[in-house]
Amino acid sequence: MKNxxxxxxxxxxxPFFFRDEFKVSxxxxxxxxxxxxxxxxFDIVPPILNRGIQPATFPKALxxxxxLMTLIIYYLATKNPWKVEKKLPRSFFLTLSSFVIFIVVSKxxxxxxxxxxxxxxxxxxxxxxxxxxxxIVGIIFPIIVFVFFETIxxxxxxxxxxxxxxxx
Amino acid sequence: MLAPLFSSKLLLVLFFGTLFGLILGVLPGLGPTTxxxxxxxFTMTLDPLSAIVLLTSIYCAGTYGGAITAVLINTPGTxxxxxxxxxxxxxxxxxxxxxxxxxxxxxxxxxxIFSVVILVFFAPILAQLAYEFGQPEYFALAIFGLTMxxxxxxxxxxxxxIAGAFGILISTVGKDFMTSIDRFTxxxxxxxxxxxxxxxxVGLFAMSxxxxxxxxxxxxxxxxxxxxxxxxxxxxxxxxxxxxxxxxGIGSFIGVLPAEGGTVASxxxxxxxxxxxxxxxxxxxxxxxxxxGAEAANNAATGGAMVPTLALGIPGxxxxxxxxxxxxxxxxxxxxxxxxxxxxxxxxIFGAMLIANILFFIFGFFxxxxxxxxxxxxxxxxxxxxxxxxxxxxxxxxxxxxxVWIMLFFGVLGFFMRRYGFSxxxxxxxxxxxxxxxxTLRQSLxxxxxxxxxxxxxxxxxxxxxxxxxxxxxPLIRSRKFKKNND
Numbered sequence: 203m204k205n206x207x208x209x210x211x212x213x214x215x216x217p218f219f220f221r222d223e224f225k226v227s228x229x230x231x232x233x234x235x236x237x238x239x240x241x242x243x244f245d246i247v248p249p250i251l252n253r254g255i256q257p258a259t260f261p262k263a264l265x266x267x268x269x270l271m272t273l274i275i276y277y278l279a280t281k282n283p284w285k286v287e288k289k290l291p292r293s294f295f296l297t298l299s300s301f302v303i304f305i306v307v308s309k310x311x312x313x314x315x316x317x318x319x320x321x322x323x324x325x326x327x328x329x330x331x332x333x334x335x336x337x338i339v340g341i342i343f344p345i346i347v348f349v350f351f352e353t354i355x356x357x358x359x360x361x362x363x364x365x366x367x368x369x370x
Numbered sequence: 371m372l373a374p375l376f377s378s379k380l381l382l383v384l385f386f387g388t389l390f391g392l393i394l395g396v397l398p399g400l401g402p403t404t405x406x407x408x409x410x411x412f413t414m415t416l417d418p419l420s421a422i423v424l425l426t427s428i429y430c431a432g433t434y435g436g437a438i439t440a441v442l443i444n445t446p447g448t449x450x451x452x453x454x455x456x457x458x459x460x461x462x463x464x465x466x467x468x469x470x471x472x473x474x475x476x477x478x479x480x481x482x483i484f485s486v487v488i489l490v491f492f493a494p495i496l497a498q499l500a501y502e503f504g505q506p507e508y509f510a511l512a513i514f515g516l517t518m519x520x521x522x523x524x525x526x527x528x529x530x531x532i533a534g535a536f537g538i539l540i541s542t543v544g545k546d547f548m549t550s551i552d553r554f555t556x557x558x559x560x561x562x563x564x565x566x567x568x569x570x571x572v573g574l575f576a577m578s579x580x581x582x583x584x585x586x587x588x589x590x591x592x593x594x595x596x597x598x599x600x601x602x603x604x605x606x607x608x609x610x611x612x613x614x615x616x617x618x619g620i621g622s623f624i625g626v627l628p629a630e631g632g633t634v635a636s637x638x639x640x641x642x643x644x645x646x647x648x649x650x651x652x653x654x655x656x657x658x659x660x661x662x663g664a665e666a667a668n669n670a671a672t673g674g675a676m677v678p679t680l681a682l683g684i685p686g687x688x689x690x691x692x693x694x695x696x697x698x699x700x701x702x703x704x705x706x707x708x709x710x711x712x713x714x715x716x717x718x719i720f721g722a723m724l725i726a727n728i729l730f731f732i733f734g735f736f737x738x739x740x741x742x743x744x745x746x747x748x749x750x751x752x753x754x755x756x757x758x759x760x761x762x763x764x765x766x767x768x769x770x771x772x773x774v775w776i777m778l779f780f781g782v783l784g785f786f787m788r789r790y791g792f793s794x795x796x797x798x799x800x801x802x803x804x805x806x807x808x809x810t811l812r813q814s815l816x817x818x819x820x821x822x823x824x825x826x827x828x829x830x831x832x833x834x835x836x837x838x839x840x841x842x843x844x845p846l847i848r849s850r851k852f853k854k855n856n857d
Contacts, residue, residue, distance in 0.1 A: 226790045230532070237539075237554065245551045254812040254820070257546040257553060264539050271532045278528070287789055290585060297584035301778045304761075308771060317761055321754035328587045328750035339754045351762045354415055360771055 222287060223279035230272045238265045296327040312362025317344045383420045384722055387427030388729040394428065395435020396741045397752070399579040401448040402432030403798075406692035407571040408759055410699070411766040418700035419718045425693045426719055427726040430482055430672050432689075433632050434730045435741065437474040437665055441467060442594050442742050450632030450668040453640040457653060457660030459594075464656055468600040473658050474665045475734040476602055477614045481666035482727035484618035485625060485673025489680075490720050492626065496681035497709040503682075505817060506825055509810035510834035512803045515628030515684050517838040519796040520845050527845040529792045537800020538807060540565050547805070548812060560772040567695045569764050569777040570801055574794040576760045577781020580753050582788065587749065599738050602658070610662040613643045621667035625674020631687025631795075632668035632675075639667025673723060680704050680716065684803065688795045691802045 219225075244258040300320045308316035322340035330336060348368075351357045359365050394405035406425050413421035436451030441458035454474060461470040503511070519534040520527035543554045544564030555561040602610070617639035624635040643663025644653045653660045675686025676693075683704040685691035697704055702715070709716060734741075764777045784794045818824035825831050 222790060240554065240556075244553055247549050247551065251549075253548070254815040257549050257551045260808050260811070261539060261542045261553060264535050264542070268532055268535050268539070271528050271535070275526065275528050275532070278526075284791065291587075293587050294581060294584045297581055298782065301782070305775060305778065308774070313765075313771070317758050321758060324584075324757070325750050325754045328584065328753075330748070330750040335751060339751055343755050344758045347758045347762050351411075351766055355411060355766050357762075357766050358769065359765070 221279075221283065223276055223284045227272050227276040227279075231269055234265045234269045234272070238262060238269075241265070293327055297324055300324050300327075308360075308362075312364045313360050314344060314348060314364045314368075315362065317347075380420055380423055380718070380722075383416070383424050384427050384725055385729065387424040388431040388726050388733060391428035391431030391726075392435040392730060392733055392737075392741055393744055395432040395447045395451075396438050396744050397747075398439055398443075398445045398447055398745070399583060400576070400756070401436065401689075402429045403571065403689045403692055404575040404579070405432060406689055406696070407568055407575065408756075408763050410568055410692065410696055411763045413696060414699070418697075418702050419715055421696055421700050422693065422702075422715075422719055423722040425696050426676070426723050427729070429689045429693065430669070430723055430726040431730040431733070433669050433672055434475070434478040434482070434665075434734060436668075437478065437661075438471065438734070438738055438741055439745055441470045441474060441661075443745060448632070450636050450671070451664075452633065453636040453664035453668075454661060456640065456664070457655070457657045460654070461656035461658070461661070462594045466656070467594050468598050469602070469606070469658070470656075470661055471734075471738050472600045473602050473606060473610065473661045475599060475731055475738070477610070477617070477662040477666040478669040478734075479727050479731040480614050481618045481621055481668070481670035482672060482730075483724060484615075484666075485622045485670040486720060486724045486727065487673075488622040488626075488670075489673040489676050489723070493677045493681045493716075494709050496677060497706040500682055500706040502830060504814075504828075505810045506814040506828050507830045507834070508806060509814050510825065510828075510831035510838075511628075511682065511684060512807045512810060514834040514838045514841065515678075515803055516800065516807070517841040518628050519799060520842055526791060527842075530796045533787065533792050533794065534796035534800040537797040537802075538804035540570065540797070540801050541804025542808065547809065558772070560770055563768075565776060565801075566767060566773055567691075567798075567801060568767050569773045570780050571692060571798055572760050572764050573777040573780025574784035574787075574797060576756060577777060578784030578788060578794065580757060581781060581785040583749050583753055597739075599735050601735075606658050610659050613646070613659045613662045614666045616642060616646065617663045617666035618670040621670025622674040624667070625671035625686050626677045628678050628684045628686060631689070632671040635671035635674075636664040636668035639670075640664040669727070676719070676723070680708065680719070681706070683806070685799060688798050691798050694802060 241258040241262045244256075246256060246258075300323045303323065304316045304320045307319055318340045321344060322336050325336055325339045330339070348359065352359070358369075361369075390405065390409070391402060394400045394402060405428055409424065409428065413424060416424065433448060433450055436446050436448030437454045437458065439445055439447035440451040440454040441462050444455050444459040446452040446455055458470045458474065461467070516531075516534050516538075519530045541564070543561055545551070545562050546553055552562060620639050620642060621632070621635040624638060625631065640660055640663045643659050644650050647653065647657070647659050649657065649659075671687065675690045678684040678686045679690040679694050681704070683694065685694050694704060702708065702712070760777065761774055764773050765771065767773065784797075787794055787797075814825065815822070825835070
């Protein structure tokens with residue numbers, strides 16, 4: 203409890219634009235406003251065919267509601283600041299970047315290769331240095347999963363350099 | 371009730387579902403919701419009853435499994451077991467881990483069976499009532515379900531409502547179902563069909579948890595050794611039978627409320643056990659009543675949560691949202707017609723839940739020691755494997771790589787939501803209820819010729835609106851009462 207209060211005090215001592223509640227509220231509002239602007243580009247049903255409300259009305263109402271509620275949480279946070287979150291460790295950013303690598307590899311080279319690469323990379327970054335376990339995690343297990351999905355569910359994975367060899 | 375289950379295939383499904391559910395429950399970060407979402411693609415190879423039996427048995431056993439980790443490593447295997455940590459772990463530290471787990475197993479089983487009885491009696495009654503519902507009543511009911519998100523226990527009420535509204539917003543992506551006009555598709559063809567439930571659930575639960583685990587790789591758990599589970603003594607039964615029954619009732623009731631689930635049930639069950647206890651000072655220090663109160667309530671919520679899911683198509687919790695998706699994928703439309711047209715199917719589900727509760731008692735009693743060892747699997751091995759299953763499972767439903775990217779996006783989003791105190795559960799409930807909310811609203815306005823005030827001329831709808839206001843006010847009253855008590 204004391205720790206949380208200390209973290210809250212630490213947050214209050216920061217300028218408002220560095221505080222988490224400001225940053226989070228700002229991001230939500232900016233995204234909501236961008237989406238709200240997008241709703242004005244939706245096609246409009248001619249009045250003669252329109253039954254009830256226009257397709258854009260419901261999302262518009264939702265987005266306005268989200269913006270209003272975000273303003274309320276920001277207002278409440280000015281009175282009762284959020285606690286300062288600990289800095290994210292290196293392992294988080296490595297895991298996050300592995301998601302990006304996964305997307306790039308699965309799009310350009312191969313789906314299986316992407317899973318395999320991510321598994322080995324994450325396992326290694328999280329502290330697994332033994333080659334045997336890295337092989338299990340990165341090659342043997344993905345093969346089992348692939349074969350299982352392929353045979354049980356009759357799934358066809360997207361083409362790629364390794365998947366093509368498997369299918370041929 | 372059990373007759374539809376007397377086939378070797380269904381019993382096998384039930385057996386594996388319970389076993390799998392227990393394993394999921396034991397592993398912190400996983401749980402019946404994530405597990406159910408991951409197993410959903412596999413259910414496509416099963417008939418509808420087997421698929422739902424598999425999902426419900428995972429639900430029952432997974433909810434109990436969380437207690438094993440809560441008692442032995444002071445980390446709830448599932449959020450619903452958080453209250454179990456408060457007394458389970460201190461009791462285990464005193465060298466009575468077997469007694470703590472024995473009480474958790476017995477009270478979970480009693481709570482679970484109690485809730486199945488509630489389900490059997492109340493679901494048909496609620497379904498019968500639902501015949502009176504038109505579009506405006508369903509709209510009001512869905513609004514009630516969404517406002518209940520304000521008090522789901524995790525995070526602040528307004529943050530939960532924002533997350534719920536965001537979930538509804540996701541449901542609007544794709545072609546508008548009434549006019550076929552594209553909304554939020556940004557020219558991406560794959561988005562015209564909308565955003566699927568599975569990528570969102572797997573992303574928000576499994577992938578965000580993977581990112582959370584990446585921040586905890588240096589964390590060391592103090593694991594308490596378990597010799598064997600002990601059934602509660604006569605003295606323990608005397609002390610706890612009232613608590614178990616009370617919490618079973620509370621859990622079933624909380625479960626029936628739309629969107630509420632085992633987490634809220636266990637917290638209320640625990641606090642009520644403390645309020646009624648002759649020894650409230652023992653709570654937090656290893657009270658056997660505390661364990662019984664929390665565990666009976668969270669397992670009782672499983673049957674309770676199935677009541678609105680089956681009778682109205684409104685999920686009672688995050689896991690029942692997955693079960694609801696399973697029903698829809700298999701072409702089963704929950705609601706009153708299901709009770710009239712497919713009673714055998716429903717009795718199969720009721721029976722499966724009953725047997726699952728007995729099975730997890732047996733598995734828990736004889737195998738807790740083995741299940742406890744599962745927690746020894748290092749995260750650096752476990753999570754890359756979960757990633758592989760998540761990716762293939764998400765891809766398999768529509769064979770779409772876009773679904774996998776959506777899953778990863780929601781994984782990152784879910785991580786930051788949780789970091790800043792937004793629960794991810796409302797997003798799931800909002801996504802499930804979104805189509806119902808918008809559809810019934812628009813159809814009601816057509817019926818009412820655009821007159822919004824007509825909603826208040828319908829007694830059932832008006833009742834739900836009043837209940838919605840109470841649901842919104844409840845967290846406020848609760849926090850004031852809490853403040854007053856602390857002062």
